[in-house]
Amino acid sequence: MDRIDRMILRVLQQEGRLPNSELAERVGLTPSPCLRRVRRLEADGVITHYAACLDSVKIGRGFEVFVSVALSVRDRATITSFEEAVCDLPEVVEAHRLFGEVDYRLRVAVADAEAYERCYTNKLAMLPGVAQLVSHPLMKVVVPRRAGLNSA
Known part of the structure; x- marks a missing residue:
């Protein structure tokens, strides 16, 4: 390249x-x-797909929260069950498995704080193997998502 x-x-x-x-x-x-x-x-797979960027407020998903997830057990079955369940939640717009103390970082997008509370209680807390959830509501996007390209 x-x-x-x-x-x-x-x-x-x-x-x-x-x-x-x-x-x-x-x-x-x-x-x-x-x-x-x-x-x-x-x-070559460098460009993997094209997508439209949406205004989250205009589509009713203006309240975003990063959620740190620690699993109680880290065996293959629990990890697989957790990841499959996370993929089925439309509120989870991004999910990453991490190294370190936190096992996963989820980005959840919903309409408002009340919708997040319902999602947290009825969906996130019920995910397989969850030991701890820590919510970090988004204040402001400083750098939008981008790839790490060097200057030309």
């Missing part, structure tokens, strides 16, 4: 629906080689 590939990726992360002709102009290529590079990045 060279400097131009990184520029393409950076631009596509900001504007994934940008027409190829405009993308090519921004990265200093003509349209054909630019499109070839994008297709190669897709084929």
Whole structure:
């Protein structure tokens, strides 16, 4: 991956629906080689998919909470059961298994604090193997989600 590939990726992360002709102009290529590079990045699995970024408030999911989860038992069966159950919760919009004291970090998006309390009580606390849940309500997004690309 060279400097131009990184520029393409950076631009596509900001504007994934940008027409190829405009993308090519921004990265200093003509349209054909630019499109070839994008297709190669897709084929190589560097670009895994395209998605729409939604306004969480406008879709009724404006209250976000990061939840640290510690499991009571860390055997294969408990981990598998926990992960399968988490995948079935629509309120969980992101889930990560971690090294360290905390086993998982979940990002939960719901309408408001009352909806989160219901989710916490009726769903999160009932997940297989949960020993402890610690909630961290989101105050402000300082850096939106992005990949760690170096400057071009």
